[in-house]
Amino acid sequence: MTLVSVLSKDLDAEISVYTAPALRKVLADLVNQGRHFLVVDLTFVDFIDSTGLGVLVGCLKRLRPHDGAIAVVVPALRMEKAFRITGLSSVFPKFDTVDSAVEFLGRQVPRAHV
Incomplete structure (x- = not known):
């Protein structure tokens, strides 16, 4: 069984x-x-650089x-900007809440079990 993990x-x-x-x-x-299947919650992250x-x-x-897949939780505009200007907005599915990210992976990704 493959689980969705939230970080x-x-x-x-x-x-x-x-x-x-x-x-x-x-x-x-x-x-x-x-x-x-990972959810990376960036809610409390103020800054992310290219590394x-x-x-x-x-x-x-x-x-x-x-x-597998990664979904990111990016509720703040300042963090969204980092993904947008690097072109990673089209690479990672982004969500405002952990629940919506987990639901997406559980529904959209084959073999993911929440």
């Missing part, structure tokens, strides 16, 4: 070159545990061979 409390207020390695490790551990965005892209690449 939120473990995130720092800033995902940058300094904190991105910790996020990369958490995401890699989840994938290695067989968690192939942080790169970690999300790298995780998505690790998930693709498993037919």
Whole structure:
């Protein structure tokens, strides 16, 4: 059984070159545990740089061979802007709430069980 995993409390207020390695490790551990459908909750993240965005892209690449997916919760406009100007708005499904992201993965992604 593949579960949707929600990552939120473990995130720092800033995902940058300094904190991105910790996020990369958490995401890699989840994938290695067989968690192939992830929700990354950025509600309390104030800033994400290109390194942080790169970690999300790298995780998505690790998930693709498993037919996995990532949905991100991005309720703040300042965070949405980072995804929009980098072109990642079309790569990651974005939601205002964790519940809507989990529902999306559970409904839209084959073999995901919430």
